[in-house]
Amino acid sequence: MQTASGARLDMGRVLLLLVFLGVGWFFWDSPVLRPVKLLVVMMHESGHAIASLIVGGSVQSITLRSDESGACLSALPPGVVRQIIVFSAGYLGSAVMGAVLLLATFRFRLRRVVLGAACVWLAVMGVLYARDSFTLAFCVGTSVVLGLAAKFLPEGVVEVVNLFLAAFTALYALFDFRSDLWDSRVRAGSDAALLAGHTWVPAIVWAGLWTLLGISLLGWAAYKSLHADSRPTQMRMPPLTSARRS
Incomplete structure (x- = not known):
């Protein structure tokens, strides 16, 4: 299927994304998926932490809990704009990570790089900012698992893991x-x-703004990821097919 701009819809990618979305939806309450949910919660809190550092603040701790809640405790310089950036970076940070994973796995097929980057990110966040045993154990343990997966799993299995993480995030x-x-x-x-x-702007307004931005970002990333550009003047990513062992 081809659009007016020349982008061709890759039905293989569409099918895979729908399958993984369906798996995530159907088994949403399964304890098997709890580690993946905690991974996304860590993305949320990391968004707060990174934004705090960008605006000149400091991060004191990041906390994860087994009930899938989390917290990022940081100190910020005075300023409403800084507060808006940091408070917005949680929900929007999760959407950004979802978009990045979609593009990296579907569009650019980075495979081992995705798991390797996630391994390093979790290790750094855990060592620098975890102040309780549960958060530290989750970050370090998951980092080790992702690092070993990036190193030793076959290409095809790595791709399946990446695709599921992208869809679930x-x-x-x-x-x-x-x-x-x-x-x-x-x-x-x-x-x-x-x-x-802090801003006197009603919470429902921030909820609407973040939801609009997050859905728009994820929609754009999905569109770019599921279309292969067929114009000969640009680089094309091959359609998603069964990966071969390297």
Whole structure:
């Protein structure tokens, strides 16, 4: 299927994405998926942490809990703009990571690089900012698992792992918007409510803005990832097929 701009819809990529989204949705409450959910929560808190450092603040700790909640404690210089950036970086950070994973795995087929980068990220965040045993154990343990997977798994298996992580991260980011920002009881304790206390802008406004930006970003990443450019003047990524062992 080809669009007017010359981009060809890769049905193999579409099918794979739909399969993994379906698996994530169907087994959403399964304890087997809890480590993957905690991984996305870590992306959320890492977004706060990175934004805090960018605006000139410092990160004191990152905490994960077994109930899939988390917290990032940071100190910020005065300024409303800094607060907006840092508070927005959690939900939008998860959406950004979902978009990056979609592009890296579907569009650019980076495979081992994706798992290697995730391994380094978790190790750094755990060693620098974890202040409790559960968070440290999760970050270091998952980092080791991803590092070993990047090193020793066959190419085809690495690609399957990447594709599932990309699809599940995007799905979790969307569920986060729905459950945390559009449930009034949950929203009262969310980042949107906290930011509302600093800016006098109602939490529902921040919820709407973050949801719009997050869905737009994920939609754009999905569109770019699922289309192969057929114009001969540009580089083309091959369609997603069964990977061969290297």
